[in-house]
């Protein structure tokens with residue numbers, strides 16, 4: 001017990017520092033919704049500033065104050081120059097921007113101070129305080145704890161009692177509302193960045209005398225701080241400090257029990273997983289924020305380009321000298337990890353920072369398989385890929401309950417745990433001596449990287465080409481579209497029958513397999529493989545390089561492998577002794593790129609190239625910029641119904657449906673039946689429960705009572721995607737089109753069959769992407785033919801609505817639930833929409849539920865109408881009866897004479 005307390009007291013100081021850093025993260029997150037990975041770098045700057053000032057003879061207090069001022073100013077600079085221009089960018093882009101800031105600061109510090117740990121005198125006395133008997137605590141640690149408690153009280157008071165603090169909390173919920181109330185969300189963000197950075201500075205000044213200052217060491221604080229902030233859901237300062245203390249104490253205890261730092265490094269991961277299991281989706285998002293996601297390539301393979309690359313790689317393999325070839329092969333291998341980022345982050349939208357760690361697992365398993373069991377090289381590669389696939393799937397399973405930015409935290413935690421417990425565990429990996437692997441051979445021919453570097457380079461190139469083709473296939477196939485749809489909007493994807501969990505898992509699993517393959521190849525790059533390089537920092541640097549090119553572009557993944565340390569560019573720079581500047585150049589280029597062309601250099605240059613070549617010959621512009629035809633939106637005359645477009649109609653029956661949201665009865669005992677070929681109107685004032693009804697029927701809202709059946713079968717136990725696959729289609733009030741896909745691809749996503757086997761078959765043969773006959777009918781009927789190759793964002797609102805309806809029709813629903821489809825349409829478009837809905841029911845025999853505020857439209861086209869008020873049915877019947885109902889007039893129609 002005595003030992004337990006002694007170690008607990010030892011961990012309190014560092015725990016409070018984690019807590020302070022975490023509180024800074026929370027402040028910044030609340031106001032700008034970004035996980036600031038550069039928090040540790042700000043602490044580093046403050047620590048060096050403090051050290052420099054003390055060396056220059058400044059009194060310790062003055063030095064500390066100067067350091068805090070510098071940290072705060074740095075926060076302001078980051079906010080003004082990086083985060084502000086990126087305030088509308090995606091979560092991924094903004095998070096990568098903080099990684100770029102981290103890279104720049106760390107590279108400058110590394111260039112100036114090198115790797116060595118610097119020690120500096122402390123502001124606080126270190127004399128031990130006797131608590132009781134043999135229990136001692138350093139005065140400095142006790143003071144740091146007291147500072148932590150005081151800061152927690154001050155911050156809690158700030159967000160609860162001050163107007164600026166309340167605006168900060170408000171900004172986290174709804175920045176628009178805060179603007180409406182007269183606060184500038186920019187100012188709120190700036191102030192909080194300054195305060196958050198100052199807290200990081202305080203942590204840096206306090207930790208410097210305890211642990212010394214080193215570039216890599218200081219960056220590590222942020223990982224523990226992220227875990228601590230996660231415990232408080234990135235909202236509570238008390239929980240963030242408590243979480244920091246628990247982490248600090250748990251780490252000290254882990255050292256006591258295990259005697260090394262392995263388990264202590266893994267503690268944050270255990271805490272992160274526990275927080276997610278207990279709290280679910282721990283970070284609450286801002287409702288309704290539509291992010292501009294990174295653009296994606298088409299995945300089209302240009303045979304000529306492939307040929308040129310093959311000739312280039314073959315030629316270089318034959319021409320280059322030994323060390324150049326080694327760097328070249330390394331780049332080809334790292335390009336595979338780059339591709340893994342394209343699949344995980346570019347396609348699936350999952351920000352995994354564990355890709356290098358997964359490569360490390362691939363390397364370890366392949367090396368062990370070859371060294372201990374003598375498996376041939378090819379089999380070792382396959383085993384490496386498989387172990388990466390399994391590890392990637394584990395990242396995916398852990399991430400299923402959370403979204404984008406939390407996935408980054410989970411993956412960092414997992415990577416650190418894998419690093420500490422597996423990759424840096426000498427009993428598994430042989431420590432600094434590593435594992436000796438047998439010389440690789442292929443079909444009896446040696447491909448030893450030392451003896452025959454050109455052959456090894458050709459093997460790496462062949463693996464890269466095959467993997468690139470696989471990734472291109474995925475992009476062009478149904479599995480790629482499922483991932484992109486999921487990335488773009490989960491509700492819309494679910495409403496089309498896509499298992500969004502399946503798509504996310506698939507992305508991370510494939511990415512894991514790519515990383516594992518890379519690891520296996522790396523294991524054979526030298527006669528002995530060591531495992532110290534598979535770090536989170538390496539993942540961050542490579543992700544930055546891939547984002548620089550465009551994370552949704554296959555070529556960016558490949559080129560990324562050439563840009564990072566140890567790669568070919570690094571080698572070329574080393575010829576003139578400039579290689580140490582590479583990380584700084586990459587970081588700066590990434591920052592400039594993110595702020596100016598967030599989609600990346602590849603799409604930006606493709607557009608530039610298109611503009612230039614257009615001067616020479618007329619070419620069609622890229623989908624992002626192409627404008628719609630501008631033709632009027634009047635629909636062509638009705639076409640003959642294509643019986644093949646519709647699946648057999650089914651009757652939707654709701655019996656006693658009730659939904660409650662924390663005491664609010666959104667729906668109360670609602671029953672209705674919608675038959676094939678009929679249009680049922682659902683009207684009611686705002687908040688009556690109409691969307692809730694659609695959400696319950698489609699399974700988005702789960703906690704309802706009552707029974708919903710499609711045909712004779714109850715569907716209550718089915719997931720939203722399963723319900724959609726059974727024939728329940730819907731449109732969403734906010735449309736939620738897949739903005740990064742063209743209109744054609746939106747419709748193809750709707751048309752795609754949902755068979756699981758596509759996940760396997762797409763790898764080799766994605767097949768032709770075609771629209772269903774229902775989608776073709778809708779295109780023709782809505783006059784969308786000229787708009788098929790534009791991005792939805794280029795269309796006027798009315799046409800976007802038509803695309804959304806066409807997309808749901810593409811899935812050939814037997815029941816279609818339309819949520820305010822006429823909102824925002826012109827009078828002519830409303831008339832046309834009415835005709836179309838009637839036609840869907842009359843010709844295609846779809847059962848249609850129409851939720852609409854346009855009462856004229858509802859009265860005109862519906863066969864039957866149900867009226868809701870406060871979640872209860874107050875009237876139902878044919879339009880003429882409902883029109884005359886006094887209660888309806890009172891409750892909803894406002895006694896309008898026209899009703």
Ligand SMILES: Nc1ncnc2c1ncn2[C@@H]1O[C@H](COP(=O)(O)OP(=O)(O)OP(=O)(O)O)[C@@H](O)[C@H]1O
Pocket residue numbers: 661664665666684685686687688689690691692693
């Ligand atoms: N997720 C939720 N959590 C808590 N309350 C909710 C939630 N969703 C809806 N509500 C509440 O349920 C009630 C019904 O809302 P709903 O959006 O279904 O109404 P509606 O008839 O579709 O309104 P509108 O015409 O404005 O779209 C409202 O009081 C709303 O505030």
